[in-house]
Amino acid sequence: MTVENQDGNTPDGGSWAAVLAAGIGCAAIGILTDLSEASKLISSALSISKQVGDLSGKTTLSIVCWLIAWALLHFRWRRRDLATPGRVAALTIVLVLVSLIGVFPPFFKLFSSD
Amino acid sequence: MSLTFKESLTALHGLILGAAFLLAFTGGFAGLWGFRSDWLTSDGAKAAVRKTMLSTWTMAALAWATVLIGTYALYPWYRAKPPADMTGIQLQGYPRSVLLANVGTAGWHELGMEWKEHIAWLAPILATTVAFVVTRQRRQLLHNTRLRRALLFLFAVSFFCAAVAGFFGAFINKAAPLR
Numbered sequence: 001m002t003v004e005n006q007d008g009n010t011p012d013g014g015s016w017a018a019v020l021a022a023g024i025g026c027a028a029i030g031i032l033t034d035l036s037e038a039s040k041l042i043s044s045a046l047s048i049s050k051q052v053g054d055l056s057g058k059t060t061l062s063i064v065c066w067l068i069a070w071a072l073l074h075f076r077w078r079r080r081d082l083a084t085p086g087r088v089a090a091l092t093i094v095l096v097l098v099s100l101i102g103v104f105p106p107f108f109k110l111f112s113s114d
Numbered sequence: 115m116s117l118t119f120k121e122s123l124t125a126l127h128g129l130i131l132g133a134a135f136l137l138a139f140t141g142g143f144a145g146l147w148g149f150r151s152d153w154l155t156s157d158g159a160k161a162a163v164r165k166t167m168l169s170t171w172t173m174a175a176l177a178w179a180t181v182l183i184g185t186y187a188l189y190p191w192y193r194a195k196p197p198a199d200m201t202g203i204q205l206q207g208y209p210r211s212v213l214l215a216n217v218g219t220a221g222w223h224e225l226g227m228e229w230k231e232h233i234a235w236l237a238p239i240l241a242t243t244v245a246f247v248v249t250r251q252r253r254q255l256l257h258n259t260r261l262r263r264a265l266l267f268l269f270a271v272s273f274f275c276a277a278v279a280g281f282f283g284a285f286i287n288k289a290a291p292l293r
Contacts, residue, residue: 009254012261015247019264022243026236033232051190059185059235066239089264096236096271103232105225 013077016088021073023095025066030102032058038111120191120292127183128287132280135176135237139273142169146248146266149255163252170245170269177238177276184234184283191292192227209290222289226282234279240272 036043036054046057082088101107117125145166149159196208205211213223244265248255255262 010251012251012254012258015251015261016264018243018246018250019261019268022239022268025239029232029235049186052185053193055185055189055231058232059181062235063239085260089260092264093267096240096268099236100233100271103229103236105228 011077011079011081012085013080013082014074016082016085017073017077018070019092020088020095021066021070023092023099024069025062026099027095027102028062028065028099029058030099032062033103034108034111037108038113040113118293120188123183123187124287124292127180127188128280128283131176131180131183132276132283135173135180135241135276136273136280138169138173138176139269139276142166142173142244143266143269143273145169146244146262146269149262150259159256163248163255167245167249167252170241170248173272174238174241174245177241177272180276181234181238184279185231188292189231207293209286209292212290213286219289222282222286226286230279230282230286233275237272237275237279240268240275244269244272 032046036046036058043054046054046061048060049056145162149162149166191209193210194208196205196211200208200211201215205215210223210227213219213227247261247265251258251261255265
């Protein structure tokens with residue numbers, strides 16, 4: 001259901017919620033990649049599928065984080081226009097950069113437990 | 115002229131779905147870029163919204179199909195461990211082992227595959243978000259410059275992730291094809 005504000009427009013809060021949640025989901029992939037590289041225990045726990053290995057858990061858990069963050073932020077922000085969208089945009093950029101650095105092999109191998 | 119089942123699935127993953135995602139990006143990005151109230155008439159804006167919604171949802175669907183096939187169908191074959199007594203030419207059919215057996219090709223796994231298998235998953239999350247926001251905010255996106263710029267950023271990162279995955283996928287399959 002789309003909520004409309006007094007001008008008959010859809011408030012942008014729900015859209016910013018989706019943008020920030022995407023950053024959270026992406027960062028989760030980067031962070032879980034680094035954690036599973038650092039700890040064999042975590043890597044083993046994330047191996048939901050034996051054939052795929054820990055990639056299955058890293059991605060599944062990240063998708064769950066993304067969807068939960070999206071749902072929570074959406075229900076909190078959907079009925080209003082955000083007063084500080086610049087902060088949300090900046091935080092999203094930081095989270096996306098965290099994810100891009102976190103999944104870069106020369107970076108995550110710094111944490112290698114081998 | 116024939117393809118094995120593994121080769122057919124590899125072609126579907128990289129040549130058809132992955133390549134279609136990369137090609138569709140140009141249209142979607144141009145649509146979002148041109149989404150400006152000072153550039154479009156009211157009728158033009160309606161048509162542009164429809165086209166951008168279609169292209170962004172198509173890209174999101176292509177991205178999901180590509181990563182799911184890549185991770186759950188192709189990747190298990192790629193990383194399968196050969197029996198301990200296998201060496202040299204016998205390793206064919208075990209691409210990861212083929213690459214790691216040679217110092218000259220090990221980098222394709224250690225940098226290429228390990229980067230590709232993770233970064234590819236960012237693309238569907240970002241593409242889905244762009245498609246959702248374009249659909250939800252279609253009437254106001256024309257006037258909300260900050261949100262439009264945020265979407266352009268997410269869209270560009272999504273393309274970068276898919277391009278890295280596609281680049282390494284093509285070269286890894288050249289160095290150690292799945293058969």
